[in-house]
Amino acid sequence: MSKRVPIPAVRRVLLYPRDGARAFEATLNATRWLREHAVAVKVCALTEGAGAEALRREGAEVVPHCDGLAEDCDLVVALGGDGTLLRASRWAAEAGVPVLGINLGDLGFLTAYQAEQGEIGLAAAVHGELAWEPRLRMQVELQRGGRVFLRETACNDAYIKHGEFPRLLSLATDVGGQFMATYKADGLIVCTPMGSTAYNLAAGGPIVAPSATAFTITPICPHSLTHRPVVVDAASLIEITYEGPVEGGAFLTIDGQTSVSLELGDRVVIDAAPDPLRLCPPEYSVFRVLATKLGWSAGMGGRTR
Known part of the structure; x- marks a missing residue:
């Protein structure tokens, strides 16, 4: 199950952020960037209030839940850690929509991009440079x-x-x-x-x-x-x-x-399960992440290849 499947240039994105100020800021920036590139944006899992209004001003459609919404999107973007991506994956997988993770915490096993690389990941999606790999469910x-x-x-x-x-x-x-x-x-x-x-x-x-x-x-x-x-x-x-x-x-x-x-x-x-999760894979292998997290490269001259 290692086949990579190219994702056509996306025009409709569903953002799924975790709670917290950092995730809100990342969501606001992602919304602004995507709208500037003519991508329709929906944001879910946010409570109503000043934050929701700020997102609407940037052109996002703010929705109270994610159920049934992924079908109308080209890509789901999870903004948080592995747990956030996992929650997004539960309904995105059922819709057959690829999931991209932007990590806002420690180095994750599943997220494709770190926080400072968020716009790089969004640009790859808009330019049709992403691919997904199947993951067994x-x-x-x-x-x-x-x-x-x-x-x-x-x-x-x-x-x-x-x-x-x-x-x-x-x-x-x-x-x-x-x-x-x-x-x-x-x-x-x-x-x-x-x-x-x-x-x-x-x-x-x-x-x-x-x-x-x-x-x-x-x-x-x-x-x-x-x-x-x-x-x-x-x-x-x-x-x-x-x-x-x-x-x-x-x-x-x-x-x-x-x-x-x-x-x-x-x-x-x-x-x-009959259908896999369509995951945009991390740049680094799980073994590279483990080497970083657990210090496996110690005593090997820092070799990371």
């Missing part, structure tokens, strides 16, 4: 009592974790119709390659190349030292049955956005 289904209780699509991960009172969970896991293990652990993470640098990484899971078509299953603080993260083919259906405990409970969380409590016997079924 997962379809997550919670089945309860033989019925589908919840169905959502995730770009990063889905995980089961104990509730307010820490209890060792029992999670029977099948892969591709074959029993794999019953995990005794604080929880279990299933992630896409893109999500491998999120909660999975913090839990000691492997870093997977973003273009891979695989899912990673990573236990959280397993009771058995022999339980280790496993990488499986994305074509293999993953089924997790919640077997207890009764007290304390557990939660299923999807992309950090949706969380629902589990009942005994609930089954979480995870499969590859």
Whole structure:
């Protein structure tokens, strides 16, 4: 899934900023620049007030939510960090619209441009110089009592974790119709390659190349030292049955956005989503970002190629 697909010169852009003064300033500047280049601009996720009026004066259409708006745009631009891009991706992916990230925080894994490079990214979009790459998503289904209780699509991960009172969970896991293990652990993470640098990484899971078509299953603080993260083919259906405990409970969380409590016997079924996220990839590889964040280049003379 590493094919790059050129994006024609954009004429309609949806801006999705995170909260905060820095993001508002970046959004205002992006709106001004895009309007000067005859690009129609919509801005969502902003509360009404002086900020919204300032954006309207620059020619933006300010909208209260993003649902159903991406279909009418050529590009979604997320202004923030990886979390902001991930939130934008949840509905942009469904619309089949590419997502470009402009990072306003620390060096991110997913954003294509840093804050000071924002206009460079916008210029590339306007001049038809951007391209997107497909990123695997997962379809997550919670089945309860033989019925589908919840169905959502995730770009990063889905995980089961104990509730307010820490209890060792029992999670029977099948892969591709074959029993794999019953995990005794604080929880279990299933992630896409893109999500491998999120909660999975913090839990000691492997870093997977973003273009891979695989899912990673990573236990959280397993009771058995022999339980280790496993990488499986994305074509293999993953089924997790919640077997207890009764007290304390557990939660299923999807992309950090949706969380629902589990009942005994609930089954979480995870499969590859039919349509990928169309991501304008970062200039640097995930391994370059890791080398910068974690100091992997130390002792190598600062080599970064």
